[in-house]
Amino acid sequence: MAQSDTVTRILDTAEVLFAERGFAETSLRTITSKARVNLAAVNYHFGSKKALIQAVFARYLDPFTVRFHSALDELEARHAGGVIPLEELLETMARTVLEVPAEKHSLKVFMKLLGLAYSQAQGHLRRYIQEEYGSVFSRFTELVRKATPELPDAERFWRLHFVLGTVIFTLSGLDALRDIAEKDYQEHVTVRDLIRRLRPVVVAAMNAPLPPPPAAQPAKAS
Amino acid sequence: MAQSDTVTRILDTAEVLFAERGFAETSLRTITSKARVNLAAVNYHFGSKKALIQAVFARYLDPFTVRFHSALDELEARHAGGVIPLEELLETMARTVLEVPAEKHSLKVFMKLLGLAYSQAQGHLRRYIQEEYGSVFSRFTELVRKATPELPDAERFWRLHFVLGTVIFTLSGLDALRDIAEKDYQEHVTVRDLIRRLRPVVVAAMNAPLPPPPAAQPAKAS
DNA sequence: TCCTGCAATAAACATTCGTTTGAAACATGA
């Protein structure tokens, strides 16, 4: 099984280096030399550097979507026809996110990659993730809609992204933040600690009172 | 005033391109040709690409810190000795953030740059910002501490970063999110709209109930 | 045993990058 070995060694090395330095800052030569494979192996097995980046994400997101879909199936069955409470939806998503990388990879790396996917230019990545995994996200947001009928659609849309920002930002910058927290508060924080801290904050954010309607602006074409 | 013209033209062009594509993905040739200045001008006026990146940030952050310090001065004077309510602190920060770029530059660009500063590798940038502007942030967090005495220090630390994540993530990805929101909800959202929406969410997040204490874990060295 | 197809390898390719150089153009003050 020589092929599979080379492929996974490339993926294992690439995901760590990407998470540490970003995509543009990580050269194929750095990856291949650290993985102890030939430079041309990346282009041979994946086609291009872009395709390698997407493959790194697919290795996380494919099992995630499978598990998340079935977790939502089970949740819907349990509440047969009824509304699933917001807390359970968030809980299920958190559990799935924790489960998937735990098997083999690092949750920290996964979160770091997600953060990069959003902030780095890499237009092709955003497009790829949107097209490939947009549907599972749509299913989730539809369930959230049913769980929060009092929220206007636009307001829920923005709040979901506020929360997404909190999670991705915090978990993807975990290392740097942990260093500060450890120095100042002498406590070693794990990802699970953070999720425990995130839960009440996220719930409170989603349930916050509605903002006042926008002040009447001077009419202006836009 | 030929020099100053070249310098500002480089800065104006660089900040837009950096915000659009990231630092590593923007070459000096792209910047200088778009700014219609000679390629060598960057190294002549700034010394290096790294220094140019820092200069782009300094042009935003220098006036910001000046204004923020004096806004906090005024706030402290008004509450002479007493505690400044959390809402006022957040309000003051938001107002200052809105004020500074409004004069000349784009708030959107500034937020995008902040998001990049956090996520892109660019260790030198994080270090530079920390060393150069860490003190004003410390002053702010100290006031937040007085405003939220019921929060354990560590909890407040994390919640502040949760909120920071929300703001930076949302505002730095504003363009992409706005496109979706506009398509789905037929509403054109401005930065000010977003801040109006952010306020109750942020306040609710900071005032959320405390998380349960960590479950007793099996003893494990770590 | 020979053949076919896949995988690994070293080498080279063509760009692109940040930076440096040395001369030209320019402005300023004596």
Next chain:
DNA sequence: TCATGTTTCAAACGAATGTTTATTGCAGGA
């Protein structure tokens, strides 16, 4: 007007990048 210091400019440098090529090694089936 001349001398001086600063800014602009075209050109080149050396290093690093992603990708391609041609060759070699090696497996399993006819």
